[in-house]
Amino acid sequence: MKHQESKKTLSPKKSFFVCFFIISSILFFGCKKDDEPDDINNNNNVTTDITNPTITINGSAAVVLDLGDNYTDSGATANDNHDGDLTSEITTNGTVDVNKVDIYEIVYTVSDSAGNTTTKTRTVTVRDNRLAGTYSVHAIITGAAPGSYNFTEVVTATVDYNKINFDDFCGFTGLMANATVNGSGISFNQTISYDWDADGTPTNGTISGSSLPAFSVSAGATPIAAITTLTYTIDYGSGQVDNVSATYTKQ
Structure with missing residues (x-):
């Protein structure tokens, strides 16, 4: 008379924990949260540009004239650490009347693409x-x-x-x-x-x-x-x- 081999089966409670473990492992190792950084591909560091452009006045920043002298403003140049040459973006304000005694101001202003702004001023004195x-x-x-x-x-x-x-x-x-x-x-x-x-x-x-x-x-x-x-x-x-x-x- 042969003995029949008995098969061991897991109880329902144990089966539940095994399945839970397997599923949890798959989720943990196989998936990443959308906001979890990828050390290789997602290291995108954003740098804010807070550096003002520079303006260089051509010639002297303080000019002295006598009444009636000719005057043509020599302008200025501008550069930015990100945008490069911004000379063409300079706006110039101010005029000089060589027939009137006064101290005049020529103001140069430039802004870069990040909105950083610089101004420089040339004074022109017309004396008597x-x-x-x-x-x-x-x-x-x-x-x-x-x-x-x-x-x-x-x-x-x-x-x-x-x-x-x-x-x-x-x-x-x-x-x-x-x-x-x-x-x-x-x-x-x-x-x-x-x-x-x-x-x-x-x-x-x-x-x-x-x-x-x-x-x-x-x-x-x-x-x-x-x-x-x-x-x-x-x-x-x-x-x-x-x-x-x-x-x-x-x-």
């Missing part, structure tokens, strides 16, 4: 030096000492781009008056101690007034700038005031 010289003056005065007067004044420039001095001002020997030049105008605002009536006692007098335009500028190989007309008052105090309208001719 060419107004200096000897002038014949014809003055019509009303007020304290009315009349028509002719005299000579010597105008000198100073170290300041917009200041000039008048020697023997308004026909008073040795009197120096200071004036400010702004654009095409000249203005006075000064109190001076001087012997106005030649009695040997200096007293304070105030010179004030503005003239616009006060001078002309002629272009040429050697430009000429000359004072043409000035109007001002001299207040001697005690109600004594001269109103002066003067015509200037450069010698």
Whole structure:
């Protein structure tokens, strides 16, 4: 009599755990989460461009001109660490009027593809030096000492781009008056101690007034700038005031 071989079978509980283990292993080793980086293929590091482009001003960044000089701006160049040459992308703002005394600004601006922006500024100073010289003056005065007067004044420039001095001002020997030049105008605002009536006692007098335009500028190989007309008052105090309208001719 043969013994029949008995087959061992797994209980339902054990079968469940075996299947769970197999399926879990397949899922763990065979799949990756969508957001899990691939060390070989998905190392995509994003670098943000925060570096501004550079602007190089051609020539001097501070230019000094005399009235009437020719001026052509020499521009600038621009480069960027990512975009390369950006010179053609530069925008330039500002103008220079060589016939008016002032400090002008030329502003260069450029932006790269990431939006980083750089600006550089050139200053152009137009100074009043060419107004200096000897002038014949014809003055019509009303007020304290009315009349028509002719005299000579010597105008000198100073170290300041917009200041000039008048020697023997308004026909008073040795009197120096200071004036400010702004654009095409000249203005006075000064109190001076001087012997106005030649009695040997200096007293304070105030010179004030503005003239616009006060001078002309002629272009040429050697430009000429000359004072043409000035109007001002001299207040001697005690109600004594001269109103002066003067015509200037450069010698």
